[in-house]
Amino acid sequence: MRDITLGQYINGDSVIHRLDPRVRLILTLAYIVILFMFNTLLQMVLALVMILLAYALVKIPVKMLLKSLKPIIPIILFTSVLNMFFIKGDVVFSFWKIAVTKQGLYYAAMMSLRVICLLAGSSLLTYTSTPIQLTSALESLFKPLSKLGLPVNDLAMMMTIALRFIPTLLEETDKIMAAQKSRGANLDTGNFIQRAKALTPILIPLFVSAFRRADELALAMECRCYNGGEGRTRLNALKIRRLDYIAVAVFTVCCVLLFMAGRLAV
Amino acid sequence: MSTLRLDNVGFTYQKGMPDEKTAVSGVSLTFEEGDFVGIIGHTGSGKSTLIQMLNGLLKPTTGSVYIDGDDIWDDKSKLREKRFKVGLVLQYPEYQLFEETVRKDIAFGPKNLGLSDEEIDSRVREAAGFLRIPEKLLDRSPFDLSGGEKRRAAIAGVLAMRPEVLVLDEPTAGLDPRGRRDILDVIKNYHEAEKKTVILVSHSMDDVARYANKVLVMNNGTLLYYDSVGEVFKHALELRETGLNIPTVTGILLTLRERGLDVDTDIYTPAAAAQTITDAFRGISG
Ligand SMILES: Nc1ncnc2c1ncn2[C@@H]1O[C@H](COP(=O)(O)OP(=O)(O)O)[C@@H](O)[C@H]1O
Ligand SMILES: [Mg+2]
Numbered sequence: 001m002r003d004i005t006l007g008q009y010i011n012g013d014s015v016i017h018r019l020d021p022r023v024r025l026i027l028t029l030a031y032i033v034i035l036f037m038f039n040t041l042l043q044m045v046l047a048l049v050m051i052l053l054a055y056a057l058v059k060i061p062v063k064m065l066l067k068s069l070k071p072i073i074p075i076i077l078f079t080s081v082l083n084m085f086f087i088k089g090d091v092v093f094s095f096w097k098i099a100v101t102k103q104g105l106y107y108a109a110m111m112s113l114r115v116i117c118l119l120a121g122s123s124l125l126t127y128t129s130t131p132i133q134l135t136s137a138l139e140s141l142f143k144p145l146s147k148l149g150l151p152v153n154d155l156a157m158m159m160t161i162a163l164r165f166i167p168t169l170l171e172e173t174d175k176i177m178a179a180q181k182s183r184g185a186n187l188d189t190g191n192f193i194q195r196a197k198a199l200t201p202i203l204i205p206l207f208v209s210a211f212r213r214a215d216e217l218a219l220a221m222e223c224r225c226y227n228g229g230e231g232r233t234r235l236n237a238l239k240i241r242r243l244d245y246i247a248v249a250v251f252t253v254c255c256v257l258l259f260m261a262g263r264l265a266v
Numbered sequence: 267m268s269t270l271r272l273d274n275v276g277f278t279y280q281k282g283m284p285d286e287k288t289a290v291s292g293v294s295l296t297f298e299e300g301d302f303v304g305i306i307g308h309t310g311s312g313k314s315t316l317i318q319m320l321n322g323l324l325k326p327t328t329g330s331v332y333i334d335g336d337d338i339w340d341d342k343s344k345l346r347e348k349r350f351k352v353g354l355v356l357q358y359p360e361y362q363l364f365e366e367t368v369r370k371d372i373a374f375g376p377k378n379l380g381l382s383d384e385e386i387d388s389r390v391r392e393a394a395g396f397l398r399i400p401e402k403l404l405d406r407s408p409f410d411l412s413g414g415e416k417r418r419a420a421i422a423g424v425l426a427m428r429p430e431v432l433v434l435d436e437p438t439a440g441l442d443p444r445g446r447r448d449i450l451d452v453i454k455n456y457h458e459a460e461k462k463t464v465i466l467v468s469h470s471m472d473d474v475a476r477y478a479n480k481v482l483v484m485n486n487g488t489l490l491y492y493d494s495v496g497e498v499f500k501h502a503l504e505l506r507e508t509g510l511n512i513p514t515v516t517g518i519l520l521t522l523r524e525r526g527l528d529v530d531t532d533i534y535t536p537a538a539a540a541q542t543i544t545d546a547f548r549g550i551s552g
Binding site for chain 1: 284321356361
């Protein structure tokens with residue numbers, strides 16, 4: 001169960017770790033947007049190089065990246081195969097009724113690279129930002145919306161709490177599953193309905209304990225006079241520094257270069 | 267008749283990952299039929315990991331676990347069947363309660379064994395009897411019970427499966443002294459009545475000294491001692507060096523001896539300690 005906590009935070013002191021989380025978030029989003037604007041293979045390869053350089057900066061082992069890529073391999077294969085077979089163009093080779101075209105291969109490669117870059121980029125964000133940093137970044141970015149009456153503070157608090165409890169609930173699911181398996185619960189065999197039924201002994205204790213935790217947390221927050229996040233200050237206030245300007249500049253230059261590379265290739 | 271044998275058993279969490287952690291390594295031993303074994307060790311010494319390998323919840327990353335001579339991981343399709351021989355009560359077992367009534371919850375295990383309704387009913391009664399759960403509680407919701415009662419209901423749920431070996435992971439954690447004693451007495455009674463193997467994880471040396479006849483000491487994931495209570499507590503000084511608590515009375519006797527009183531120090535129950543202290547004073551005055 002624990003293995004599915006995709007892209008958890010890795011403690012570190014790299015340049016990227018030291019950026020303001022808002023900058024990290026916006027740059028990641030910008031990176032994802034440009035991935036969809038690129039339409040040549042050369043650009044995709046360069047985009048991959050770019051993200052790999054960022055990984056090198058953070059000193060995250062390639063092994064970790066590969067591990068987080070593992071679950072999406074089927075998706076990559078599936079889209080590649082579809083692209084390969086269904087795009088018309090110059091035939092490279094063919095068997096039975098299926099023809100593999102040059103264009104098909106080209107798009108398959110591009111799509112795969114795009115998905116890989118997408119995942120690598122968003123994983124880099126979660127590897128280098130704690131959930132708390134991410135929520136405070138979101139809270140700060142959405143601040144203007146509170147003028148429209150949106151309870152931005154409360155939403156941010158809810159998100160912080162939800163993120164905080166994901167690992168706890170996963171761990172608890174693990175424990176409950178172990179306990180019910182020890183009592184002979186059969187979780188891995190049977191048809192769909194039997195399996196769904198077999199989940200009752202897991203889900204009920206999980207809900208009971210989630211509600212109990214929520215109760216306790218609410219009480220603890222009230223005891224400390226929490227009354228909605230209005231005017232709440234932070235221990236680590238967000239602050240844009242010179243490093244952030246430099247990062248944005250470097251990123252922009254890279255993007256411009258990539259767009260120019262696209263022109264050249266055509 | 268069931269024996270449980272471990273051969274060079276080791277377990278590594280997140281194996282192959284940068285954050286891999288070896289929790290248990292190179293443990294070889296045999297749990298003999300009918301023993302009451304106390305497992306002690308610091309938090310993080312691998313006790314919980316070790317016992318989760320006994321019923322196949324965790325698969326050893328090295329070595330094998332044998333029940334009655336068969337490697338439990340030899341044939342995965344028989345794993346569930348073999349698991350029934352070892353009843354495991356995990357830490358804070360009240361998490362496992364989920365049914366509408368205590369009776370139904372205790373019956374969950376026996377039902378999974380595929381027993382007849384009468385058999386299930388008699389097992390629920392028997393288990394509730396061992397755990398001293400009064401008849402009127404059986405039809406209440408398990409979520410309405412007190413902490414100690416929930417704990418006993420959860421243990422009953424495992425006992426009702428009539429395992430050959432009963433393993434309990436810190437069954438007294440988080441209970442008050444009275445609740446602790448109740449649970450331990452219940453386990454002791456069960457052991458005396460059924461003569462089946464009981465393995466009790468605890469971090470209280472006093473409890474282990476009082477209830478177990480054998481002690482297994484874990485230290486940093488390895489087996490430090492596995493012997494009769496008397497033999498293990500002869501190593502009181504070494505145990506102290508690894509930072510483990512020795513039974514309170516043994517500690518007192520060691521201090522008395524250091525101060526020059528001629529007492530036996532391989533003693534671990536209050537009654538025997540009182541005896542040797544009285545004898546020592548008789549020796550002085552006589
Ligand atoms: N699910 C897990 N994932 C990673 N490491 C774990 C896990 N469970 C336990 N550990 C680690 O294994 C070691 C032994 O833990 P455990 O068997 O729970 O010890 P004990 O029960 O003696 O306190 C500890 O260092 C603990 O941090
Ligand atoms: Mg433990």
